[in-house]
Amino acid sequence: MTELGGEGASWLAWLDAGLIAPYRWLHDPVWAWWAGTLVLAGWATLLGGLTSSLARRANRAHLAGLEREMADRNAQAMAALAAGDKPAYKALNKDANEAFGKLFFLKAAMGAASLWPAFLAVAWLQSRFEGLAIPAPFTPWGIGYAPGFLICYLIVRLSIYWLKKLLLTKAQV
């Protein structure tokens, strides 16, 4: 494993002791890397989920307002089209476009709340595992730290999604 270094990595060095611990749980270095990365992906997902909930709560009213405006304008545009008034349809559709644009980018910015821990996790992995080809289990291939983290992140996110769905279904029953 490479040494940490550089001024920009000082904050990473501060977190390093905690982040590297799961990588030392298993004896086999390959399985240790995958286990550690799964744990790292779990932390990134959890932290992202927390900040994402915070963003949704804080902007709930504003989001609802924009969605209502977009839906109203669109429905009015469709009513205009049904009535054969094309100029009115175009004007209302354009307004609906604007409302959509604001909503789309607001949701985009809020989406950053879910994903920022993953990027910081990859930055830490870069400082530790740059240049190494990690063997993918049961295959002859080696992959880099970024694709490896992506695989673990997808596994964790999908698992949490299915678990939530299962628990919700059971709660409804």
Add this chain to the structure above:
Amino acid sequence: MTKSTASALALVFGLGLAMAAGPLWAADPTPAPSAAPVAAAPAPVPDTAKILTPQMPVQVKAAIEKSLADPQQAKKTQEAVAQGAQKRGERPGFLGIPGAPDPSLVFGFLWAVWVGWIFSTVGAFGGVMAGVGHMSVFGLGEYASTFGKGHPVNKFLTDSIRVSNQWLVGLSSIITSYNYHKMGRLVLPLALCLAVGSVAGAYLIPELTAGKVSFKQYQGWFGLCVLLLGCIIFYETTPKGQLSKKKAKEAADIFEQQRKQAGGASCKLETTQGAFGPFYLSLALVVLGAIIGSLGKGWFAGSNYVAYVLVGLGALLGLVVGFSERGRIAFCFGSIEFKFQAGIPVVGGLAIAALSAFLGVGGGFLYVPFLTSVAGLPMFLVAGTSALAVLVSMTTSIGSFMVGQGVGVEWGFIGMELVGVFVGSMIGPRTSKYIPDIWLKRLFVVLALYVGVGYFLRGFFDIRLPGV
């Protein structure tokens, strides 16, 4: 002076201050100047071995080693690194290059708060501001230029800036696409046609331009697009441009009554005309070509050419069928039938994805206006499909750049920017009620014109405006 005017002026002043101070924000431990003025000593030539640092990603090492293999470029590399070391000290900066700017994470965060604020108030222009940050505020563009035209490190840094812009803009579409999928508002024939064009455009541009565009060229084209965007927003603030808003307000009252009388009748989406088979084949060819081209480098000899042929054939099939009789798609939404020629979203997807892959911005806000204006489709139906098109094209473009062409990024810096964007998205909704839309648009016209003209002049004519 009204509260809104004061707010707008405060924002302009704040931004002007930020841009003027931008190059000072990089954490550079420059040595104190000596008391007596002396003639500038030439920068000592760094030892070649010291140029390659342990923190440097392998892709950056490869670009530097490529330059060191050519005597002229090697000289440029050593001069640029020496200049950087003289200004900022020898410690590794951006992408581990000694003497490179080391953008302060705190100021990267603050700029990203500004970007997030724009995303959540104006809608468009956020990606452009992210690009301005990467190029001017953090000094990365200036640094790339020091390596000179045609230099591998100049091109690598330019590509890294392009991909960093795309990460910030493209990530947005993951969340919104998922939401629209849950609502069941994705129009399949439209999605197919857009996907054919956008995958082709998003794959081909990185393949054809990665490692070939110098920073100055990129800056010039970026400036031209920002200038065009500024002109469009300016038109919308003119009395003629505001006429549409007036018409919409008048029509809204009339049709709101009709909508209430009609009740909440559910609208079903049903395709009534159109051949999908050729578009599925077209999409399969384009996607297969992109996968072979990006992931399959070295699988077999000539994999690049096979990829080009597959993508080209897929796009051509989509265009030929799209503009033929079989390309006339019709679908019903509620009681209204909509028709469009499939070739239009194929061409639109190609052009928009190519533009956003080249510049790193512009995908998010171009699809919907294109489809509603050119194809005449209602926003309600195109919104979700467009979000998916953005996701597909950005994923393809980022994959093509990073996996296919080996371009690297500073992950930690992007992560910190995302934190800033998220914080900005929390502030934006709270300030938007105090600033009227028209004033926001005027603010961005001023910014777009200044940044656009500045980058255009700097990139193509080497004329520098203050702050850009």
